[in-house]
Amino acid sequence: MAERTSSARLSARALRRYSRHLLIPEVGLTGQERLAAARVLVVGAGGLGSPALQYLAAAGVGRIGVIDDDSVDETNLQRQTIFSASDVGRNKAVAAAERLRGLNPLIAIDALPLRFGPDNARDLVRLYDTVLDCTDRFPTRYLISDACVLERKPDVYGSIFRFDGQVSVFGAEFGPCYRCLYPEAPPPGSVPSCAEGGVLGALAGVIGTWQASEALKLLLGIGEPLIGRLMLVDTLGANVRTVRFDRDPDCIACGARPTIGDRPLLVSDEEASTSDVPEVEADALDEVLRDAFLLDVREPHEAVLGSLDGAVQIPASQLEGRMHELDSARRYVVACRVGVKSLWAVTRLREAGFTRLQHLQGGLLAYAARHAEFDFF
Amino acid sequence: MRVLAFARLRELLASGELTLELAAGARVSDAWRMLAARHGALEELANSTRFARNGQIVSCDTRLADGDELALLPPVGGG
Numbered sequence: 001m002a003e004r005t006s007s008a009r010l011s012a013r014a015l016r017r018y019s020r021h022l023l024i025p026e027v028g029l030t031g032q033e034r035l036a037a038a039r040v041l042v043v044g045a046g047g048l049g050s051p052a053l054q055y056l057a058a059a060g061v062g063r064i065g066v067i068d069d070d071s072v073d074e075t076n077l078q079r080q081t082i083f084s085a086s087d088v089g090r091n092k093a094v095a096a097a098e099r100l101r102g103l104n105p106l107i108a109i110d111a112l113p114l115r116f117g118p119d120n121a122r123d124l125v126r127l128y129d130t131v132l133d134c135t136d137r138f139p140t141r142y143l144i145s146d147a148c149v150l151e152r153k154p155d156v157y158g159s160i161f162r163f164d165g166q167v168s169v170f171g172a173e174f175g176p177c178y179r180c181l182y183p184e185a186p187p188p189g190s191v192p193s194c195a196e197g198g199v200l201g202a203l204a205g206v207i208g209t210w211q212a213s214e215a216l217k218l219l220l221g222i223g224e225p226l227i228g229r230l231m232l233v234d235t236l237g238a239n240v241r242t243v244r245f246d247r248d249p250d251c252i253a254c255g256a257r258p259t260i261g262d263r264p265l266l267v268s269d270e271e272a273s274t275s276d277v278p279e280v281e282a283d284a285l286d287e288v289l290r291d292a293f294l295l296d297v298r299e300p301h302e303a304v305l306g307s308l309d310g311a312v313q314i315p316a317s318q319l320e321g322r323m324h325e326l327d328s329a330r331r332y333v334v335a336c337r338v339g340v341k342s343l344w345a346v347t348r349l350r351e352a353g354f355t356r357l358q359h360l361q362g363g364l365l366a367y368a369a370r371h372a373e374f375d376f377f
Numbered sequence: 378m379r380v381l382a383f384a385r386l387r388e389l390l391a392s393g394e395l396t397l398e399l400a401a402g403a404r405v406s407d408a409w410r411m412l413a414a415r416h417g418a419l420e421e422l423a424n425s426t427r428f429a430r431n432g433q434i435v436s437c438d439t440r441l442a443d444g445d446e447l448a449l450l451p452p453v454g455g456g
Contacts, residue, residue: 046456047455047456049456134456136455136456138452159454160453160456161384161453162388164383164384166453182425182452184424186424186454192385193454230450241448242432243429243432243433243434243448244432245427245433
């Protein structure tokens with residue numbers, strides 16, 4: 001045991017904690033020290049992020065960043081095992097970080113309750129060695145891939161749909177990127193998200209855990225990472241296949257003549273589908289509401305700290321059944337917490353014949369940021 | 378030729394595995410057109426789906442041969 005206590009980086013307590021890693025020749029003391037010095041960013045603390053974060057933290061990755069601007073919803077608990085029932089309503093990054101600190105007090109956790117966007121993508125990715133794409137939005141997947149190409153960091157990708165999962169490792173110096181595999185995002189609505197189409201909870205565990213395993217291999221420099229290979233997991237048929245794919249010389253991010261410039265490119269399904277929805281900026285809301293009604297579509301747990309005076313409150317999840325409470329002759333500004341659900345609500349209301357609709361850009365959070373009396377975040 | 382369909386396409390085709398009879402010299406795009414003619418709902422995924430022939434992702438122009446296995450891989454976005 002004497003040689004095992006001679007680590008400059010790891011305490012006696014750490015050596016005990018990680019002993020089952022130290023026993024594997026491919027990891028050992030050197031590998032464990034490498035993990036302790038590593039920094040990993042996990043984008044999205046949801047179905048994939050839950051297992052990935054817990055295994056990375058338990059494995060002793062020295063610094064883990066977790067970024068998510070969403071809050072825990074009761075419907076998340078079916079698969080997002082990092083959260084307790086008492087976390088419902090809390091920001092996911094903050095709640096996940098708390099759980100991880102309890103799991104492993106020997107490591108550092110950065111809780112980032114923000115949206116990963118074009119303005120912060122490169123700066124965030126630069127701070128870490130490896131990034132895990134655990135998001136549930138196509139636009140964010142392209143952003144992560146672009147930022148990783150620009151910052152030359154590996155992008156450990158996972159995605160799920162009902163019973164099917166995908167895993168791969170993208171990254172400029174290491175092989176093809178996400179855009180080489182899927183140059184074109186699907187049209188909005190053609191590929192349902194977990195919230196729309198559902199997902200087998202355990203599949204999220206399988207895929208997120210596989211991402212953690214790929215990330216650990218990259219950090220340790222062992223094995224054959226899924227670079228240039230896409231793993232396809234079919235839960236129903238109990239089949240796992242991998243297909244090979246090459247770097248696309250015409251890729252706009254990592255090809256011979258990249259055209260994305262020095263900034264990740266936003267390919268947004270939401271923006272593309274609703275670009276014709278008139279927006280109200282937070283600063284202009286009070287003015288606009290002299291002549292319009294605010295329709296607040298936040299869910300009850302998001303609206304616990306109140307809304308604006310005179311707002312009509314119909315949670316997005318109840319909109320279908322309660323549309324009759326609205327008057328299509330009236331003008332409505334539709335608002336949610338961050339400005340995503342409101343776009344969806346506008347689309348549904350338009351289909352039902354409403355025409356005088358606007359949506360609040362950035363949601364009530366953007367409005368609250370300018371009004372101290374409205375501090376609900 | 379054996380066709381494997383994944384994720385959303387497995388649902389739209391109502392099967393994860395089917396057989397296609399293709400003319401000699403047919404390309405990946407011909408196989409897709411044949412399937413899309415039977416299942417109109419495939420159209421919305423026409424531009425975003427990738428194809429793997431015998432385990433290698435290939436372009437739509439790639440020629441297919443008897444005995445090839447073609448996998449249809451629509452994008453998957455959930456997390």
